[in-house]
Amino acid sequence: MNADLEEQEDELLALQSIFGSDEFLRDESKSAGECRVSVELPVGFNVLLKHDQTIRQYDVSFLPPLLLTFELPEDYPSSSPPSFTLTCSWLTQPQLTSLRDKLTDLYQATGGAVVLFSWIQFLREDALKHLDIHTLLELPTDESETPQTSRGKPDAERSDADEEESAPGSEPPDDQYHQVSSNPPLPPGGDAHGSDVTASETSESTDDSQGDCSSAADKSELPDSERQEEVRGIPPNKDQSYPGLSLTQSQMLLSRILIHDAEQRQKLFAGTPFDCAVCFSTWLGAECVQLHECGHIFCRACLGEFCKAQITEGNVRGVTCPQVGCPATPTPAQVKSLVGEELFYRYDRLLLQSTLDRMPDIAYCPRLSCGSAVILEKSSPAAMCSVCSFAFCVDCKKTYHGTSKCYEAPKVPEQTSEDPLAVPPQTEEGMIALLEDYTTASKWRRRLLENRYGRQTLLHTIEGRVSDRWKAVHTKPCPHCFFPIQKDGGCNHMICRWCHRMFNWE
Structure with a gap:
């Protein structure tokens, strides 16, 4: 094993120990792998999308990671840089091209040293600064999402498939993401190869788009390929769109950014x-x-x-x-x-x-077997249950009685020479004493009192008057809903149990 291979093995082992499996994946069959780089965002970072004269702006803390796929040639790092592909769903093709050129410059500045960790650190910490993105990322609109394929191969080397792919009138697929591929120049005397700048669709793109020696590592050979598409935040096809919703590509991208941000926020919260x-x-x-x-x-x-x-x-x-x-x-x-x-x-x-x-226009059906909610009409004192079809009076909750008045207490008959009924007591103390006598008396005593004063008088007149008098003395109406409330202790700060509003007992 030569020195280059030893340095490659040491570098890959170091990356495996530094990053977790969700960030770094190595292809054990060759010196290749991929790294998902999460860009560090400043506080107050916003994502903005303009669509149909509507501006949508959201504060985010995490963006979907950049996918750096690489393959190390045999003479890396002494002579050649890694072959790599940089993929991102929220950056444009020119922005990815600028990052690719910067990564190439970083390798040349090392003078033949390993560079993968430096690339990852640059993408994590300085990628946004390099692209002049500070606190606002404006997503491309659908009108501008028509990237074309620009190849660095000479015209003589362009295949027929390339001609068909870039022919005028050909439409790019629907679910696009941006990707750039870069291949290092060979040492003097070797064959010259250009660098590829590719805007492609999914991992199912044609082999011709990556068939030359400047293509990156074959992503189909990398493990967990399905999860790669999910991490990129790119829908593989239209079948994975939101059912029942008609979203544009820019709206889909914004949705996936927000979902990724929410998931990462929850993950950060769970570990704090x-x-x-x-x-x-x-x-x-x-x-x-x-x-x-x-x-x-x-x-x-x-x-x-x-x-x-x-x-x-x-x-x-x-x-x-x-x-x-x-x-x-x-x-x-x-x-x-x-x-x-x-x-x-x-x-x-x-x-x-x-x-x-708490809704004033809602009442309940008075039938014990029903009790359903009924919407009242302000112009009518009647209501009808939509469940059991029972018509009732809103005021007395009895069967609807038309224009006749609700129940009224019977009048106490006047004492006459022909009427054997006695006049009930006119004072409050007398009525209370009579009511207690009636409620605690034996069956024979009750019959005697009913014959003397009348059953209706005892059940309605005396009891009703005593109850009203007791409520007038011991309760106060709520100033908001006028429901009678009794104060049984505590301070004067009251809360109505009916309307749940606060008031002071005065």
């Missing part, structure tokens, strides 16, 4: 330690939940127990952020993952019922 604001313990993000509205972070166990207690007690409006004074709520997906299927079904049902209760 956080302090739970409930138990004050330190947990990895994989064991925590972050509320999207407020950004507060709690461990999954504490937040789960808090949500379970609120749902079990029926206080679904209390399923909020445990931070004091924070009104933010977890998403339904977060609640479901915290409490499980059974409690989430109860939470979903009670939340819907609570929402309907």
